[in-house]
Amino acid sequence: MLRLRSEQRILMVMLALLLAVALADVVPVRAQAPLTVEVWTSKDKYAVGELVRIYFRVNKDAYVRLTLRRPTGEVLVLAEGTAKGGQIYYVQGYAGYPPGWRVVHIYAEADGETAEDTTRFYVHFLFAVEVSVRISMDGTARFDVVYIPLRTTWNIFYEVCYKDHADALHKEQVELISSIVEVSEHSLSILEKGYYHEGFYTRVMVDLRKSPLCSPEKAVFSFKNPMAGREDRVLSAFRVYCKSGVYSASPEPTTIQEHFVSWEGIDAKDVSMFKVIGYIVVNVTTKGLPPEAKITIVIEFEGSKVAEKEIRAGEIASFKLPGGRKYTVEVPADVKLGDICYVISKEEKVAVETSGLLTFEYVGPFYKFNILCRYPVEIRAWKLKERLPLLMWVAPDQEVEVEVPEEVVFDNRTRLIFTSWSDGYKSPKRTFMADKPITIEVLYTRQYYVEIKDPIGKAQGVTTGEGWYDEGSIAKLEVRNDTVYVSDLERYVFTGWSGDVISDERSITVKVDKPLSVSASWRHQFRLVVVSEHSKVIVEPPSPDGWYDVGATVKIRIESEAVSDTPFTGYRFKGWIVEDTGQTISATGVTMKVDRPLKLRAVWERTYNVPLIVVTVLALIALSIGLFVVKRGAGERIAGMKRRLVLSMEKIKEVKPPEVRVPKVRPERIREIAERVRIPKPTIPPLKPPTRAAPPTPPPAPRPPVEKPPIRRPPTPSAVPRPPAIRGLPEHVTREDVLRVTEEALRAGVIDERTFDAIKAASLEDEETMNILYRMLLPLSKLAEVMNREEVDRVHKEVMRDITEYMRSLLR
Incomplete structure (x- = not known):
């Protein structure tokens, strides 16, 4: 097309020269631009069999040469000749085999100048792919893969590609089937290769039991789509026919029927995996049962019954079940026929997930042995x-x-x-x-x-x-x-x-x-013992028997801090002693928590009303002296009383200790004796002749002859002798004498330290007071040394009687 006739070329040159001369007189002559050339295509990528146009032009008339280099390295001359400047030219043809890059080169030459340009485009296969799978009961499948060329017709594709390269194209289809089931190409059986009015196909037989994606015995079939996401292979249809039936399919198919499922168009294009669930066929029969025996077969899935049939011995029950599941086939563990029983030889429940024949064998007969x-x-x-x-x-x-x-x-x-x-x-x-x-x-x-x-x-x-x-x-x-x-x-x-x-x-x-389970509940209690020899003790809260619950809080206080037992003596509260710990508490009231047995003892100290004792003694002495002067005429009686007093005092010295060692008398007992020996406050009876109390009447006895005692006439007052001085009593009692006998009485245990301290602290300036105290303490200091308890009590009574009568006689 680009090659022009020589006459036309000469004519065109002459026309150009005439035009230049004509314009020379009108338009100034311009300098010519350098020679340029360019080449391009309508797009960068073409499918095999698709029409390709290559465009080029030069800026001025020039000789051009257009070539194309194929992927194999072969160079083809597409056009050669003179091209008119500024005009666009093109050449066209169909993209052929093999796929790959094509390089287009143009060379231009004019008036000693040259120019060249290059472009390229890509050629590839573009097919619509249809896959059909037909699955048989034995686990084999026939695959039909069809390639339909796009952007061209079959006739053109046949001429530019298939006619000379059919083997390579069918080989690619076999590889595609191999990748769909992931089975080696050597394990595939090619049944047929060919073409028809729209495309070409390959038919292959595959044993799906060799595919890791499929499990024909479980009726689970998975197929991979190796074309997912590719632009040069577009899956337009994927169809599966399953002779055992189609239970389910994923993803959602375009069409699903009893034995057929398909994905069409957009439903198939980019799916990565197709999955089809078919049906398994489980056949069940029995062995070892008599002909009249009947059993019920139950099929369960995940604990739910999905099928049930009753058969006679030897018959076969067939179950069509969705694949991809694990079922439990159960028969009776024993078949009873009256008193006879046949027992299953193995398990009465069998798990199945594949097609096949199950035979349950029974053994017997047996007798029933039941322990309830x-x-x-x-x-x-x-x-x-x-x-x-x-x-x-x-x-x-x-x-x-x-x-x-x-x-x-x-x-x-x-x-x-x-x-x-x-x-x-x-x-x-x-x-x-x-x-x-x-x-x-x-x-x-x-x-x-x-x-x-x-x-x-x-x-x-x-x-x-x-x-x-x-x-x-x-x-x-x-x-x-x-x-x-x-x-x-x-x-x-x-x-x-x-x-x-x-x-x-x-x-x-x-x-x-x-x-x-029963629990016995107890209250834990401790006893609180509070001892006070004198004043009353008040405990709050009160308890009649002194028992308190553990953890209880009690308040203890003394009612009176000072008490008197006589007008001359008393006791003063000194504090508390907790006996189990020895703790001393000086407060009159104390609060304690009962967390152990508690025993408190009130501590008292002896007190003496020394001024009252001194005044009383002085008054008695003065009264005695006055009465003695007034009643001088009764001197004989008084002298006799004095003599008896002296004789009583002398009895203390005359008593000898027994041969046997006298046991030590307890200090408490000695203190009791000392308290009784002390002179009580005298009572003044009316003035009358002294009479002696009649002695107690003795029991009747033979009266011995009475010898009358001689009559003793009372002496005249001038002849009444003075009572002899008590042995051990000095003429003049001093303070040192009183303290000495007091200390002897303390060592003998007759008095306690508090009494000793009270006498020691008293004011002893009056001689009569010291004489009285000395007379009181001297006999007491000797009692514990020489007498036992009975002798002390006896002498104590005699001395007290004599002293009392002596004092009464003085008062009269």
């Missing part, structure tokens, strides 16, 4: 561990040795005690002869344990009732003593029951229908 029990007890039958209730089938005349436990203890404080067999047999171990069907029951008595949580009562042995009881029986729980003494100062007091039974009674009854 209300409780799940583990026993031994044929020396094997079994659990009741137990159903066995034994061969005729077979011996069965059974042993049941005598006691079964459970974790929840429950136990079973063997009673007997239902036929009255008492031994837990026996042997049965299977000469007929046997049904027997093991009888147990259920017992519950009644627990008493009472460590206190159990330790003291007062709580009863804990133990095992038959179900439904009555249990008696009792605390024999409601008060338990640990010691004299500690005890526990029963308060009631808690737990499964609530009561405050010591003895309760309860029906035992389950394990029971």
Whole structure:
């Protein structure tokens, strides 16, 4: 087309020269531009068989040469000749085989100038792909893969590509099938290759059992789409025909029928995996049963029944089930025909997920041997561990040795005690002869344990009732003593029951229908002992017997801090002593928490009203002197009384200690004697002649001859002698004498330190006062040295009688 005739070329040159001369007179001559050339295509990528146009032009007339270099390196001249400047030229043709890049080059030459340009475009295959799969029952599948060229017609594609390169194209289809099922090309069987009016195809047979993506026995088929996401291979249809049937497919198909499923157009283009679930066929039959036996076959999936059929012995039941699932096929464990039973030889349940034939075999006949029990007890039958209730089938005349436990203890404080067999047999171990069907029951008595949580009562042995009881029986729980003494100062007091039974009674009854746990509650108490020899003690809160709960708080106080036992003596509160710890507390009131046995003792100190004692003694002395002067005429009687007083005092010195060593008298007893020896406050009787009290009448006895004593006439007053001085009494008593005898009395244990301190602190300036004290203390200081208790009491009474009469006579 580009090659012009020589005449036309000459004519065109002449026309151009004439035009240049004509214009030379009008337009100034311009300098010519350099020679340029360019070449291009309508697009950068073409499908095989698609029409390709290559365009070029030069800026001025020039000789041009247009070439194309193919992927194989071959160079083709597309055009050569003279091209007119500024005009666009093109050449066209169909993209052919092989796919790849094409390089277009143009060369131009004019008036010694040259120019050139280059462009390129890509050629590729572009097919619409259709895949059809036909799956047989034996797990083989026939694949048909069809390629339909796009952007061209089959005739053009046939001429430019298929005619000379069909083998390469069919080989690609085989590779595609291999990648769909991931099976080696060597394992594929090519059945047919060819073309028709729209494209070309390849037919291949594949054994899907060799594919890792498929499981024909489970009716699960998965196919890979290797063209997903590609632009040069567009999957336009994927169709599957399954002879066993189609149960489900994913992703959502365009069409689904009983045996057919397909994905078309957009539904197939970019899907990465196609999955088809078919049906499996499970056939079930039996073996070993008599012809009249019937069984029911049940098919379950995930615990739900999906199919059920009843067949006679020897028949076959066929089940068509969706693939990809695990089913359970169940038949009866035993088939009973009257008293005869046939037992399944293996398991009565079988899991299946593939097609096939299942045969359940039965063995027999057997006799029924059934051991019943209300409780799940583990026993031994044929020396094997079994659990009741137990159903066995034994061969005729077979011996069965059974042993049941005598006691079964459970974790929840429950136990079973063997009673007997239902036929009255008492031994837990026996042997049965299977000469007929046997049904027997093991009888147990259920017992519950009644627990008493009472460590206190159990330790003291007062709580009863804990133990095992038959179900439904009555249990008696009792605390024999409601008060338990640990010691004299500690005890526990029963308060009631808690737990499964609530009561405050010591003895309760309860029906035992389950394990029971009962707790005995006790109050822990300690005794509070408060000792005070003088004033009353007030305890708040009060307790009649001194017992308090542990943790209680008590307030203790003394009612009076100072008390008097006589007008001359008394006691003053000094403090408290906690005897178990020795702690001393000086406060009159104390608050204590009862957390142990407590014993408090009030401490008192002896007090003396020394001024009153001194005044009283001086008054008595003055009164005695006055009365002595007034009553001088009664001198004989007074002298006699004085002599008896002196003689009484002398008796103290005359008493000799016994040969046996006198036991030491307790200081408390000596203090009591000292208190009694002290001179009480005298009472002044009316003035009358002294009379002596009549002695007690003795029991009747023979009267001896009475000898009249000589009559003693009272001497004249001038002849009344003065009473002799008491032995040991100085003429003039000094303070040192009083303190000496006081210290002797203290060492003898007759007086205590408080009395000694009181006398020592007293003002002893009056001679009469010191004389009185000396007379009082001197005999007391000697009593404990020479006399035992009885002698001290006797002498004490005599001295007190003589002193009293002496004082009365002075008063009269």
